[in-house]
Amino acid sequence: MTDATHGPDAVTGVTPDTGLRIAEERHNGEMVAADGTPLKRSLNRALRREKLRALALIAPLFLFIVVTFIAPIADMLFRSVENQIVSETLPRSVIALEAWDGEDTPEEPVFAALAQDLAIAVELKNHTRLGSRLNYETTAASSLFRRTGRAADDIGEEAADQFVELDPAWEEPATWIGLMASEDWIADQAEWAAEAEAAGRDAPPEPRFALRDGVAEALPRTADMYGAFARVIRAEDADSPTEEDPWPIVYRALHDDLVANPDAAASFEGANAQLLGVAAGAVPSFEVTGFRDTFLDIDEDWADPTIWGTIKAFSSPYTAGYFLSAVDLQLTADGVAKQPEDRQIYGLLFGRTLFMSLTIMGCCVLLGYPVAFLLANLPMRSANVLMILVLLPFWTSLLVRTSAWKVLLQQQGVINDLLVWSGIVTNAGRLALINNQTGTIIAMTHILLPFMILPLYSVMKTIPPSYVRAAKSLGATNFTAFRRVYFPQSVPGIGAGCILVFILSIGYYITPELVGGTTGTFISNRIAYHISQSLNWGLAAALGSILLAVVLMLYWLYDRIVGIDNVSLG
Amino acid sequence: MLDETGAFVEFDHVQKSYDGETLVVKDLNLAIGKGEFLTMLGPSGSGKTTCLMMLAGFETATHGEIRLQGRGINGIPPHKRGIGMVFQNYALFPHMTVAENLAFPLEVRKVGKAEREAKIQRALGMVQMEAFGGRRPAQLSGGQQQRIALARALVFEPELVLMDEPLGALDKQLRETLQFEITNLAHELGITVVYVTHDQTEALTMSDRVAVFDDGRIQQLATPDDLYERPENSFVAQFIGENNTLRGKVAAIDGGTCVVALDGGGEIDAVPVNVAKVGDPTLVSIRPERVEIDPQLGPDAHTLDAEVLEFIYMGDVFRTRLRVAGRDDFIVKTRNRAGQTRLVPGEKVRLGWLPADCRALNV
Secondary structure, eight states: OOOTTSOTTOOOSOOTTHHHHHHHSOBTTBOBOTTSSBHHHHHHHHHHHHHHHHHHHHHHHHHHHIIIIIHHHHHHHHTTTBOHHHHHHSHHHHHHHTTOOSSSOOOHHHHHHHHHHHHHHHHHTOHHHHHHHHHTTSTTHHHHHHHHHHHHTTTTHHHHHHHHHHOGGGGOHHHHHHHHBOHHHHHHHHHHHHHHHHHGGGOOOOOOOOBOTTHHHHSHHHHHHHHHHHHHHHHTSOOOTTTSOOOHHHHHHHHHHHHHOGGGGGGOOHHHHHHHHHHHHHGGGOOOOOHHHHHHHHOGGGGOHHHHHHHHHTOSSBOSHHHHHHTTEEEETTEEEEOOGGGOOHHHHHHHHHHHHHHHHHHHHHHHHHHHHHHHHSOHHHHHHHHHHHHGGGGSOHHHHHHHHHHHHSTTSHHHHHHHHTTSSOSTTOOOOSSSHHHHHHHHHHHHHHHHHHHHHHHHHTSOHHHHHHHHHTTOOHHHHIIIIIHHHHHHHHHHHHHHHHHHHHTOOHHHHHHOTTTTOOHHHHHHHHHHTSOOHHHHHHHHHHHHHHHHHHHHHHHHHTOGGGOOOO | OOOTTOOSEEEEEEEEOSSSSSOSEEEEEEEEOTTOEEEEEOOTTSSHHHHHHHHHTSSOOSEEEEEETTEEOTTSOGGGTOEEEEOTTOOOOTTSOHHHHHHHHHHHTTOOHHHHHHHHHHHHHHTTOGGGTTSOGGGSOHHHHHHHHHHHHHTTOOSEEEEESTTTTSOHHHHHHHHHHHHHHHHHHTOEEEEEESOHHHHHHHOSEEEEEETTEEEEEEOHHHHHHSOSSHHHHHHSSOOEEEEEEEEEEETTEEEEEETTSOEEEEEESSOOSTTOEEEEEEOGGGOEESOOOOTTOOOEEEEEEEEEEOSSEEEEEEEETTEEEEEEEEEOOTTOOOOOTTOEEEEEOOGGGOEEEOO
């Protein structure tokens, strides 16, 4: 009797190649080839060519998948945590808000920072985007930013007027260039201007603006705002700071700097020092409104700590906010809190999606198993005809099939008409079969049925009829033979079909959209809504990520319980 | 309990057709005695497996009756027939361990746990596989799987066991060991075995009787030695063992012997089996090991001229191919014993044999 554990390769005793074997045996603990190189390395070398060839064969598809599938999905999923817009649009406000207690309306410095940020954002036309972003978290944020944006141009106008009244030189761009720009930049700029004149349209871009040494220390706010002004003018408007007088907010910044540091003129020389000296003497008598009052004047919503809390909560470049929204929570200045009752919809939707997917999967098993069994056991010719019937839906457009269900299932549709005609239901009691969960389950079971039948069929096809015959010859009735012998062997097919149908249905979109009404829609319909209508891509990405995670988790669970090795497609 | 004919299993005018146009089994009559080891032998498509499946209950007879212990079983479903069966591909349930496989027939018969255990151990003991109860079929070699399949077919103590080419997938050496074991087991247990195979050596070595099937009919039902030495028609003669055939016409016939004039020239003596009169065309059949070279026969015995074409050394025997009566495929086997002459190609010899070894059969 042979023993299965004893392989035929085990060599015992002396054989003609004993000498060779001994020579090849372990050399310093590892097998070596005939020429003395380690066997592993020798083998690797032999296989390398084949590996490279295999790699080259899959490379085009792999690259295609990476570029068109993996990268976009990764990018999309990344959006679920991405939140740079707040810190990039309102950098000064975010820093100023760090000191805010979160209880009352913030103090003047926060509003000052907001005024500067907004002045730049309005020029860059970023403030409406920021408004939409914050609107996902706090309603009315969008309109607040839009309204404020319209008025933000004028902040600092009064300071500007008073500077110009004091000395018309303040209106001249050259005055500001002389005050703020480094001498190197002035020289470069002049050279560039001459070249640009000659080159005409094809001129290279203007040199990047550089501040004069020491100006950032003497006049920090002014330097900051003027620098921003110069950058925006150059990049966005394709103009030069040498030709434009600064924004009003720059004048206001200079005012604030001179109030804070009356000796700033000491850092300058010549005409600049004199100009600044005069201005420093005059600013204490300027009449300016506080930033806080200005903003409250523009829109009194700025007094509401909610908007500030939202800005603070979403100030970091990455946020869990979208994910929290996706599970009916929200991020506030005080931490994580529940969404208000009327906005808690995602838990329900996820639950419904899972429940309906499982129901559809169950229906597919119940309907598909007998068909697959019949297919696997019919003679070739009849099986082929039946197979065509099974595959027929694949050759028909999904939309056509779904629309057909609309015709069949509606209140005045074929099925209800038949039921009324046969007297099963009264005319008044027509069944609601569409635009609800029933409709979605019926239509999707039909659409996904082939995905259950095909794996089941291919597994059943491999179960030899002799197993059931053996069971019967051993005394089992038809039912016992099926239950104890046939069914356990068809389980891998059920597993494969279930995974396929479940994963397909959990992300299904078109059919629930068309026949689901309001109660029969899936989470995917909500994701689609956020992608195409509310444009809250971050939330859509978070919902999608959660869906993906749920599917992977279920897959893992399935692997633990059933074992993925038991899944077979034939 | 036997019926009046004394048969344990009886096929009575059984016919089978799958498509309603051709008969796969044509008018089968066969009686199998209790405790007999009967082999159905035949080429594929000869109807032997269909007969087995009808006996097991997986196919229904189109016409005629099959009786088990005198009782018609045509209407009885397979699971109530109580017939053990061993399949060619073993058909061990892959999702059950060996012990669970063996427990299956006992569980469906509601045998108690203790008794079940005892029976399983006994059955595993019969095939010397006691240590393998916990293994799964996939962890066993082919030979081991077939032993388990055998044990499973025997564990519920059926009186009749059907085997459908059970050794077909095994290598030669293992097959021979198992042939021997199966025969011994069958005789020890006193069970009736119906064994289907297309391997004639297997049929000859194992069986009490062999039914040679061809074209849906039993061509000959006989003990192995009768079958080999006294084939009743040319199909059986050619199907069983190696055989030389020569075509001719009956030249003279006299009771137990006849003279056949060969188409290729020459005359030989033969036993007339299914030739009736002078002038009947016939195929004479002679076993290669019964041919004698330069024979010392009686003075009136016929001999044939032959030319050696090829000499093959096969160890225990020599196999010589000769040209006889215009045919190039005449084989003679001689034992490799001391002093045995080794023929050289091109050599001319005379061949002869005892008339009793040469049978004049139908064409």
